[in-house]
Amino acid sequence: MARAVNNKRRAVVTLIAWAVGIAIFFPILYTVLTSFKTEAEAVASPPSFLFFDWTLENYAEVQERSNYFLHFLNSVVISLGSTVLGLIIAVPAAWSMAFFPKKRTKDILMWMLSTKMLPPVGVLVPIYLLFRDASLLDTRTGLVIVLTMINLPIIVWMIFTYFKEIPGEILEAARMDGANLWDEVVYVLTPMAIPGIASTLLLNIILAWNEAFWTLNLTAAKAAPLTAFIASYSSPEGLFYAKLSAASTMAIAPILILGWFSQKQLVRGLTFGAVK
Amino acid sequence: MGIKKLFGAACSLLAFGMVSSASAETLTIATVNNGDMIRMQKLSEDFTAQNPGIDLDWVTLEENVLRQRVTTDIATKGGQYDVMTIGTYEVPIWANKGWLVELADLPSDYDVDDLLPAIRGGLSVDGKLYAAPFYGESSMVMYRKDLMEKAGLTMPEAPTWDFIAKAAKAMTDKDNEIYGICLRGKAGWGENMAFLSATANSFGARWFDMDWKAQFDTPQWKETLTFYVNLMNEAGPPGASSNGFNENLALFQTGKCGMWIDATVAASFVTNPKDSTVADQVGFALAPDNGLGKRGNWLWAWSLGIPAGTQKAEAAQKFVAWATSKSYLEMVAEKEGWANVPPGTRKSLYANPKYQAAAPFAQMTLESINAADPNNPTVDPVPYVGVQFVAIPEFQGIGTAVGQQFSAALAGTVTVDQALQSAQQLTEREMRKAGYVD
Numbered sequence: 001m002a003r004a005v006n007n008k009r010r011a012v013v014t015l016i017a018w019a020v021g022i023a024i025f026f027p028i029l030y031t032v033l034t035s036f037k038t039e040a041e042a043v044a045s046p047p048s049f050l051f052f053d054w055t056l057e058n059y060a061e062v063q064e065r066s067n068y069f070l071h072f073l074n075s076v077v078i079s080l081g082s083t084v085l086g087l088i089i090a091v092p093a094a095w096s097m098a099f100f101p102k103k104r105t106k107d108i109l110m111w112m113l114s115t116k117m118l119p120p121v122g123v124l125v126p127i128y129l130l131f132r133d134a135s136l137l138d139t140r141t142g143l144v145i146v147l148t149m150i151n152l153p154i155i156v157w158m159i160f161t162y163f164k165e166i167p168g169e170i171l172e173a174a175r176m177d178g179a180n181l182w183d184e185v186v187y188v189l190t191p192m193a194i195p196g197i198a199s200t201l202l203l204n205i206i207l208a209w210n211e212a213f214w215t216l217n218l219t220a221a222k223a224a225p226l227t228a229f230i231a232s233y234s235s236p237e238g239l240f241y242a243k244l245s246a247a248s249t250m251a252i253a254p255i256l257i258l259g260w261f262s263q264k265q266l267v268r269g270l271t272f273g274a275v276k
Numbered sequence: 277m278g279i280k281k282l283f284g285a286a287c288s289l290l291a292f293g294m295v296s297s298a299s300a301e302t303l304t305i306a307t308v309n310n311g312d313m314i315r316m317q318k319l320s321e322d323f324t325a326q327n328p329g330i331d332l333d334w335v336t337l338e339e340n341v342l343r344q345r346v347t348t349d350i351a352t353k354g355g356q357y358d359v360m361t362i363g364t365y366e367v368p369i370w371a372n373k374g375w376l377v378e379l380a381d382l383p384s385d386y387d388v389d390d391l392l393p394a395i396r397g398g399l400s401v402d403g404k405l406y407a408a409p410f411y412g413e414s415s416m417v418m419y420r421k422d423l424m425e426k427a428g429l430t431m432p433e434a435p436t437w438d439f440i441a442k443a444a445k446a447m448t449d450k451d452n453e454i455y456g457i458c459l460r461g462k463a464g465w466g467e468n469m470a471f472l473s474a475t476a477n478s479f480g481a482r483w484f485d486m487d488w489k490a491q492f493d494t495p496q497w498k499e500t501l502t503f504y505v506n507l508m509n510e511a512g513p514p515g516a517s518s519n520g521f522n523e524n525l526a527l528f529q530t531g532k533c534g535m536w537i538d539a540t541v542a543a544s545f546v547t548n549p550k551d552s553t554v555a556d557q558v559g560f561a562l563a564p565d566n567g568l569g570k571r572g573n574w575l576w577a578w579s580l581g582i583p584a585g586t587q588k589a590e591a592a593q594k595f596v597a598w599a600t601s602k603s604y605l606e607m608v609a610e611k612e613g614w615a616n617v618p619p620g621t622r623k624s625l626y627a628n629p630k631y632q633a634a635a636p637f638a639q640m641t642l643e644s645i646n647a648a649d650p651n652n653p654t655v656d657p658v659p660y661v662g663v664q665f666v667a668i669p670e671f672q673g674i675g676t677a678v679g680q681q682f683s684a685a686l687a688g689t690v691t692v693d694q695a696l697q698s699a700q701q702l703t704e705r706e707m708r709k710a711g712y713v714d
Contacts, residue, residue: 038550039551040529040550040551040552040553043526043529043530044530045526045530045532065314065317065318124348125348125351125352128348128349128352128354129352132352132353132354132355137354137355137356138356216337216341216345217344217345217348220304220306220333220335220356220357221304221333221334221335222333224335228335228337231337231338231341232309232335232336232337232338233309234309234338234341235308235309235310235338235339235522236338236339236340236466236520236521236522237310237339237521237522237539237541237542238309238310238311238522238525238541238545239522239525239526239529239545239551240309
């Protein structure tokens with residue numbers, strides 16, 4: 001009897017999980033499907049779901065018109081660069097705040113987070129002027145810097161939370177065994193926090209990859225990443241939904257594949273310490 | 277992969293990415309994503325072949341993103357672009373601020389006098405040309421000949437609003453999802469307000485009087501908005517308050533609209549059998565009027581301007597002259613056919629019998645453009661330039677806020693009177709803040 005109830009509950013939960021999963025994934029699936037339609041079929045009402053003339057012409061046209069590889073390379077450099085630079089700054093910061101908290105540590109953490117509360121457009125002009133004077137407009141270096149700054153509060157917060165889970169006694173024990181600061185961080189702390197650091201790394205790559213305000217506003221032709229590539233296919237006058245979908249599919253595919261392969265790491269990192 | 281390896285790979289990729297490359301004279305051109313501009317990009321090899329010392333970098337963006345992007349750049353003298361695609365809204369404002377290079381050194385065979393007077397007027401300040409028109413557009417009525425015939429009516433070449441209302445009701449067949457008229461309802465200064473400002477001109481309304489006082493409390497605006505909301509409620513598609521150009525284009529192409537009043541550029545889309553199911557049934561007429569001497573059509577020209585901050589003004593001027601020349605039109609005609617030539621900029625194009633034969637909507641486009649006068653847009657005099665907009669920097673914000681009120685009136689969440697009252701209040705407030713009125 002108990003097993004029957006259990007099975008029933010499991011079936012319901014599975015069903016709900018599938019429904020939620022499909023609801024979340026549906027827009028992406030529909031974008032991918034639309035990218036294989038003609039422009040006329042893309043706006044047909046009622047829309048055909050699978051039974052239409054599949055075509056690759058949108059991909060061919062997007063390839064012909066845009067330099068996908070340049071945008072892709074820019075995206076890779078910008079997202080990896082800003083994440084790595086962010087980690088280099090955030091790990092020591094989080095380490096000192098987690099293991100040597102001072103009176104104002106909490107306030108500093110809150111203050112860091114508060115910088116995320118300002119709408120980015122509010123500081124567009126000052127940042128634009130700074131970038132202009134530093135010759136950083138339309139450069140990857142400039143975007144790496146600005147995305148590092150933007151994502152730094154999140155990186156520090158995440159790593160701080162992971163470090164907090166690690167008992168300070170372990171570090172003390174290492175120190176008793178003669179480990180210096182470098183050994184302590186590299187051989188004791190980092191291996192223990194690897195799942196956390198890895199998930200921070202992945203999450204920040206995704207955030208930087210998808211960032212569409214600064215990457216559009218601070219670039220022109222040379223450093224424009226995939227967000228600018230997508231924006232070049234959007235049009236308020238003319239139905240180019242199929243081409244836009246093809247461009248979107250090409251832009252999200254790399255990050256989707258990365259996410260797929262690293263989902264175990266990502267979930268493990270995000271739930272790190274949650275069940276203790 | 278170990279974390280060390282990953283880190284190493286990331287660093288080397290970063291270093292590789294940051295190596296900057298040396299370049300010759302490269303023009304960076306910002307443009308919008310529409311068919312004519314994309315064609316120009318494809319054909320630009322002709323320009324680089326003629327000018328071996330000049331390379332071209334293209335930045336194509338969606339209209340609103342582009343506007344934000346180029347405005348930031350030109351206002352801060354960022355110098356990211358050498359040629360910018362801008363419209364008739366930006367040109368007078370930017371030229372007055374000294375942000376644009378005057379196009380004084382166009383080559384002798386450019387023939388400035390061949391530009392359509394309405395378009396040239398919209399791009400000039402004090403008689404000086406500050407941007408060259410790449411393509412021009414107005415608005416007109418596109419209608420289904422078969423549905424019009426079925427309703428027992430004949431569309432005149434220059435219809436009145438009364439006729440449009442009568443025809444829309446007669447063509448509507450809601451059971452079969454056919455709606456007599458499709459109009460813009462989505463809020464935005466370039467969305468519903470483009471249509472409604474132009475329509476209001478034909479009802480004798482205006483945005484401001486000569487003292488910059490907002491005019492939404494006048495009977496003309498009430499008549500305009502009441503007519504629009506009633507017409508759309510009776511004969512428009514459901515959910516019209518979120519429809520813009522693309523939504524209406526999709527509805528018209530799939531046979532769900534009897535009439536559609538929108539940009540002349542739509543003519544080539546709805547008559548293209550590849551995309552449109554009603555391609556062979558489309559007729560055209562001038563935008564409607566109310567017998568007051570002004571038609572409800574707008575005027576817009578996507579144009580190429582050169583920011584004053586550029587170091588490459590000479591090369592940029594060469595490019596602008598190439599892209600907007602007569603020979604460019606001939607090259608497009610030769611390679612892609614006369615129907616694909618960017619319309620609405622030159623008199624000679626409309627005098628060309630080959631173009632007239634290839635583009636059935638040519639005459640209507642020309643007449644629509646000629647019927648709009650950006651320097652004298654309304655029945656009563658106004659202190660501003662612009663048919664479907666007011667060429668002042670504050671208009672983007674005010675226009676969109678008013679557009680939200682009118683969109684809400686169409687959706688039925690506020691009444692026409694409430695929408696007009698809010699529009700009046702917010703416009704007065706913004707104009708006071710901006711210092712136009714005390």
